[in-house]
Amino acid sequence: MKNKNLIIFYLLLLIILIVISRTLIKKQKPISFESKLIKSEYYNKNYKKRYINYYKNNKSLSINQIIINVNIGLDYPFYKNIKKTDLAKNNLILVNKYNYLEKTYIPKLETIDEKYANKNMKLTPLAKDAFEELSKNAKKENLNIIAMSTYRSYTYQNTLYNNYVNKDGKDLADTYSARPGHSEHQTALAIDVYNKTKSYLEFENTKEFIWMQENAHKYGFILRYPKNKEHITGYQYEPWHYRYIGINEATYIHSNNITFEEYYAKFIENKK
Template sequence: MTSEKKRGYNKKRMKQIRRQRRLKRRLLGAGILILSGVCIFLLGKSVGRQEEMQILTKEEKVKNYTYNQGGQEEEYDLDGILTVREILLVNKDNPLPEDYEVTLLTLPDGVNRAAEEAYEPLCDMLKAGQKEGLSFEICSSYRSVERQQELLDEDINTLMRQGYSYKEAYEEVTKETMPPGYSEHSTGLAFDIVSLGYQILDAGQEKTKENIWLQSHCAEYGFILRYPKGKEDITAINYESWHFRYVGKEAAAYIMENGITLEEYLEL
């Protein structure tokens, strides 16, 4: 090999080596680029997941939110949006809307539950009565549609055991117990309140000093006597001196002052 040829060969070889090196660098560059891409993608995903987890945790917190009233921890029983309307009419002709949602709060007795907006007015009313030396017992409050069905079935079965036909028993029972979906108790706004010393739901209840006080003061707290005496043809429910319904102060004042029913008020 002549020196010139050798130089030519060397040049060629050098070119080849340089080309190979360039290729290697490019491949390495591309590799690094792809790797960083994957890393960024994975990092992003994990951050996203973390954010998602944080949102879920917040939702859980809202769900498990505890209501603090007078140092006592109360549970927020149901999740869901509050859509309670204070003057919602629920009677034999007007069932509870299918999409009705209510936020319920457990009352200080630890048993009964009330719709969020009725909670404080109810507590205030009972406390005011207690200051006058009265003792109340809430014997019925929020009732789910399922529970209403159970109560109705129990009452119908009792009458059927006494010889009533199903139809007769149903008609008799629904004079006082509403069919499921038609009870005001499923709104969370209705409460049966009796005297602690007389817990019977009969004509004697209105003679107790607790009931006399409730009937004359309930409107101050936004409550009405829902099934008054002499209005049975309008309410389609026998007189119930113990059943109080939250409608808000404005409606309550008008209804109680004028001795009318919620049905009549809504027709005005």
């Protein structure tokens, strides 16, 4: 009788152990790549195939980074798969090698006070006010931050780009000059600066540049083409080129050391 009870006890124990181990095995089964994708807050169902293809060649990246990179368009070469930029984003419009402005796009323009700029430098009213404030406050510390190139029309950019192509060839020209419609200068939210004593190409080696690194975001400007981000922005490092986006956005980008492309893909593109 005692033995019978013991046998039943061991049988029950065995069944319990089997049930427990089976549920554990089930839990350990890896979650599929696709279900991980869907869980990401940045997931766009229209890009599902692109995420999967991009993942195949970039397995070391996190799921979120794969999604962000594809949302930016980086699974295509620059200037492939281009689209008209969303003008409703106002100060946050994205113009780069995947997003363009039409030939007819001309923003509202105001001329910057010549205390802070070369002759006839124009920006949108908000960007102009912000830049004047920035330059005025830098001046209080005996620093000259002067606008030397601001709004450029589609036609002007077309001439500029074609001159560079004739000089350096298309491949090289593409690393430092935008194709017409793809220049951020057409937004009138972008600005190239110098300190008046040195060429803009040497801006990095000036006190003004150090000041800009510490203060530009407080006026709503970001360094648009930072060092080591060429694979995302599509441009070589440009210490002289700044973009107005607004104080909160610029502060976030500055403190998180990300590009505008990444910020746009995360927070702007799908915002209603």
